[in-house]
Amino acid sequence: MMFTIAMLKSIAIYMSPDVVHGRTSIFSPQGTPAHLIYGLSTLVLSFTLGIFLVVGGLLLYSLIRFRDRPSEADVAREPAQIYGSTQIELSWTVVPVLIVLMLFLATARVIYSTERATKPSSALDVVVIGHQFWWEYRYPKLGIVTANELHIPVSDPKHSMPTYLTMSSADTNHNFWIPQLAGKMDVIPNKVNTMWIDPATPGLYLGQCAQYCGTQHAKMLLRVYADTPAEFAIWVSHQQQPAAQNSAATEGRSVFEHNACISCHTITGTVATGRFGPDLTHLASRETIASGAVPNTEINIRKFVDDPAHFKPGALMPPMHLNNHDLDAVTAYLMTLK
Amino acid sequence: MSEIAIIPHSMDSEWKLPSRGVVGMTCLILAESAIFLIFVVAYVFYIGKSLSGPTPREVLTLPIFATICLLSSSVTVHFAVSAAQAAKQGLCSLWLAATLVLGGIFLGGTALEWHHLIYIDGLSIKTNLFGTTFYSLVGLHATHVIVGLFMLTIALAFSLRRPAAEKDAERLHVLSLYWHFVDAVWVVVFLVVYVLGR
């Protein structure tokens, strides 16, 4: 019964417009790298479909045409034994070689246009650092450090302004994958990888870590906000400010500063300068917490601080063991960090 | 009762196939070569990449004498096999003993070198990437030398204590293939570690 309900619920979700358009579908490209890949994939798919129809068809035909029919007169006679034919072998070697060559050349072209694309001077640079199990984003030229929700400007095809992601990991291997924008790229410790994305349409693009990195790999979600130039400018200037000082939350701030929170987290303008966990300076400006796992609400923040394993068993943040009073206070404080 | 078709002999020419021992040992050598290759690749990959600690140039000296001993032991074991094939058991024992001595000198040389590296130069497997790749590669080779010496000791024991059986020359030949392999690996290790890498 419960199961049927769950199934009906999900069919309802499935039929909703968002999903039918496939927000994480590789066949719904919204950026240049994804478009290039999509074009190549249609070529490859046409070839493979053709091969399947021809070879599969011949196979099916041969099984039907040459099946043993016991009613035939010469039941005991074996069919003519054919041992081979050099011409036939050559022909079905040459044709596949030609197909392989064509596919290879088409593929090589897309590899180079993606990986060796010239970087325009207008490109935005973002440093991406993968952690177990969250994403750190730094904008070196803008002096911004944030986590889990990446804001970038849209890229008008006429005035290209791609975002170049320079990526590495602080611990295990991760992978940055936003299917609608580009192919995925590994995020590896002691190695720097670069990729670029250029969404043309403003909106939220979804993805998630695509390389098994530990217990909570499944909840290391990605949210990329493509902002209009105006929106992006506002976001940038806001993020560049130090943490909001709200007199109503001084008690919560005190709880924060006197507990272990400061050893992992940074809140600019305070004594908290930890680097192990996400930067919380503008936590309340984000739509989600726990790397996209749950919406950013007061209840969720409270639950998460109390015991991160509630939402993400295996997350590296330990339960803080605060009493209810302190917990309320620190939650209120965090909610003021817009 | 069963009717089973039996295909009778009708061979005119002789049916001669390679020896099992040689083929089997070749397979083992192929597999071991692949293992060594991976350790060599790791060594070469990490040349110059250590973040700190002693470098090859600082602490390695060419182990000329030990190398000459080890490579000569290939010659002596070859003579041992020839002697066995000529049914000269005493001579075979002599050459086997020489092989053991030469192999032992090589191992002793390695031991002295490592003692110096660890206690005087401060290079251990933990120290840096050079230490890691050096000790693992040279150590893997030394392990194979030890196994070879162990097998050669057994061969010598048999050679001394009991009359030669018909298959012994063949078996010694197969063992010698292993020993030649060990020496060939040393040539590669020597070139990669002491020549290329310094």
Place this chain on the structure above:
Amino acid sequence: MATNTQVTVVLDETTTVAPRLTALQILHDWVTTVDHKKIGLMYIGYALLFLVIGGVEAILMRIQLMIPNNTFVSPQVFNRLFTMHGTTMVFFVGMPILFGFGNYLVPLMIGARDMAFPRLNAFSFWVAAFGGFLLYFSYVGGSGLYGAGTAPDVGWWAYAPLTAQAFSPGHSTDYWTLAILLGGIGSIGTAANIVATAICMRCPGMKLSRMPLLVWLYLVMSLMVFVTISPLTAAQVMLMLDRYVGSHFFDTQAGGSAVLWMHFFWIFGHPEVYILVLPAFAFANEIIPVFSRKAIFGYPAMVAASVGIGFVSLSVWAHHMFTVGMGPGANTFFVLSTMAISVPTGIKIFNWLATIWGGKVHFTASMMFAVGFLFQFLVAGLTGIMLGSAPFDWQLSGSYFVVAHFHYVLVGAILFMIFSAFYYWYPKMTGRMLSERLGKWHFWLFLIGFHLTFDFMHIPGILGMPRRIYTYEADRGWMIWNMITSSGAVFQTIGTLIFVYNLIWSYFKGPIAGPDPWDAWTLEWSTQSPPPVYNFAVIPSVESRRPLWDLKHPEDPDSTYE
């Protein structure tokens, strides 16, 4: 050379009535045996046991993934499940079952009495078997310090630095490493045995050009084992040194490289899957001709293609690393080598097609599974081409599309061909026929289940679902496809249970097979079913690739055409 051999049929009067043995004597016999047939059967039985265990692990995962944010198992348990499922299926099902068939068949098909090194054969089996038990002992004993671990949860590729002490404390990773190390030693031993047997123990007249294709493929596969398993062995030694002796092979903090592990692993990992598929080709080469009543089309081309696949497969490994950032030059090279391997592979499919063409196809259960193999291997190869196109792979890699692709090969091609081999050679191994009726039920149920699961599994991959996740978001549109995928498991389970029942029931009640129930042409069918311990009363000599065809058709022997 042309034969005027007078071929006679001689009634073999040897009786094989053995004295009744106690259970303990039987157990002792099996534990101490060096007979290739018994060792082969032990490999097969062992693999079937682990197939069931690995299947249960899969079912648990599919239940967890049926609906988003499910809580059927915890993330920790799920991560162990996919690690154990993959490790079990590759190392303790795939390798043993294929070595089991090889062990059983190779000496028989070349007219030998046993393998080249019978005691090595037994040692290899027991060492590999111990490895499997060690892996599963980790569920009990993996805790180590701090109660961390139990079964390994690092994925069957065990990427560094996730496997470093810092990220995987306790002993779970070490169980993974040691179990596979032992399995690898067993594999190398058996491979050496197969090579030495095929080269040194063929019966008179069986030149290499007359050797059955099954033996050729096992020869190529075994040669590959030496250069494939060894890199993994080396890498695992390095991993153990890192974890316990403080070395820095994969220690990124000390300048070590995580990518180096990937290279070493995939230098093993890719040829490994060809090692797994080559025996499936071997079975197809024997079974398809017999049930098409025609000789295999293009024997020399098949040999060349098989050897070619063996060589080229050693050069494609980094197509598993297209997303690692190797640079366009390396990416392009591996695209070329990966696509190139499709040429000899395609040649094999075309030759099987040409074998069927003009024949008289008998749709026994064995042949039905072989037909399933042909279609499914074709599809798997084509999705492989898609994955080989690097930019396309930048989207498909690490997603359920890849999982669907490789299960298409492992289940749709290899397992189907293993089932086919069971139906074909069970009569030889036991002296009884498997029930054809149950076989057809097995086939259809398993076919439906296979396609429900693995056809639809491609779709979540296209829709962006990564692999190795214990749950997923509800708004991605993945649920319906996951449900369909999970539902196929039911049919596959029932089909497999029918198969197991058939195996057991037929052993006692199946019709007596006789030496040659399929009217086949290779040497194993010239002796009793099951063969006596000495295999052949008289070592045969042969003058063509199909000695029994020559016997049965003295007016038109193969030797005239070869």
